Amino acid sequence: NAGVTQTPKFQVLKTGQSMTLQCAQDMNHEYMSWYRQDPGMGLRLIHYSVGAGITDQGEVPNGYNVSRSTTEDFPLRLLSAAPSQTSVYFCASRSGARITGELFFGEGSRLTVL
Amino acid sequence: AQSVTQPDIHITVSEGASLELRCNYSYGATPYLFWYVQSPGQGLQLLLKYFSGDTLVQGIKGFEAEFKRSQSSFNLRKPSVHWSDAAEYFCAVGAPGAQKLVFGQGTRLTINP
Numbered sequence: 001n002a003g004v005t006q007t008p009k010f011q012v013l014k015t016g017q018s019m020t021l022q023c024a025q026d027m028n029h030e031y032m033s034w035y036r037q038d039p040g041m042g043l044r045l046i047h048y049s050v051g052a053g054i055t056d057q058g059e060v061p062n063g064y065n066v067s068r069s070t071t072e073d074f075p076l077r078l079l080s081a082a083p084s085q086t087s088v089y090f091c092a093s094r095s096g097a098r099i100t101g102e103l104f105f106g107e108g109s110r111l112t113v114l
Numbered sequence: 115a116q117s118v119t120q121p122d123i124h125i126t127v128s129e130g131a132s133l134e135l136r137c138n139y140s141y142g143a144t145p146y147l148f149w150y151v152q153s154p155g156q157g158l159q160l161l162l163k164y165f166s167g168d169t170l171v172q173g174i175k176g177f178e179a180e181f182k183r184s185q186s187s188f189n190l191r192k193p194s195v196h197w198s199d200a201a202e203y204f205c206a207v208g209a210p211g212a213q214k215l216v217f218g219q220g221t222r223l224t225i226n227p
Binding site: 099 | 120123146150155156157158159160163165204208209211212213214215216217218219220
């Protein structure tokens with residue numbers, strides 16, 4: 001029972017480099033989302049999706065792109081990394097689009113941008 | 115738009131002592147409220163949730179929370195903490211029918227032996 005799987009767990013980038021954080025879930029969940037966690041800021045929503053082909057912006061979308069081509073996968077792309085994107089990133093999914101369902105989180109991906 | 119505040123960044127309690135973590139929300143009506151826990155190096159796990167009805171809700175791991183409309187609060191409690199309760203706790207709020215959940219800043223709980 002894998003749940004939500006994120007890769008990589010750790011990554012160091014230089015300013016301007018691009019990368020993709022991968023997220024996969026095996027629970028057939030409609031809803032998937034990306035959060036970033038920063039000290040004193042809690043979790044802030046970056047982007048979310050309520051189904052394949054449907055994505056929308058959260059609180060802090062700038063500098064990030066997403067796509068949802070399958071139900072299982074929801075990658076997060078950084079096109080030109082900046083030091084301000086140093087953070088811990090969490091992918092989360094739930095079975096329905098509405099917030100009544102439980103969010104299931106991955107273990108996180110720690111990104112450092114130099 | 116809704117928002118949530120956790121006034122305490124860090125709390126330390128002794129093992130066996132009681133615990134109360136504060137959560138205050140801002141929303142025009144009764145929101146949906148949640149508490150999540152994050153153990154070190156892990157993702158978040160749902161402890162409990164409140165949508166309507168009985169204002170005292172029970173969760174996993176012996177936690178409970180009470181919704182108080184008059185105080186716009188949803189405080190988390192446990193009668194006797196265990197060393198394994200050391201973690202970061204997040205309160206979250208959302209509007210009924212919404213898709214997005216807003217998290218508070220988190221409260222880090224340390225347990226003294």
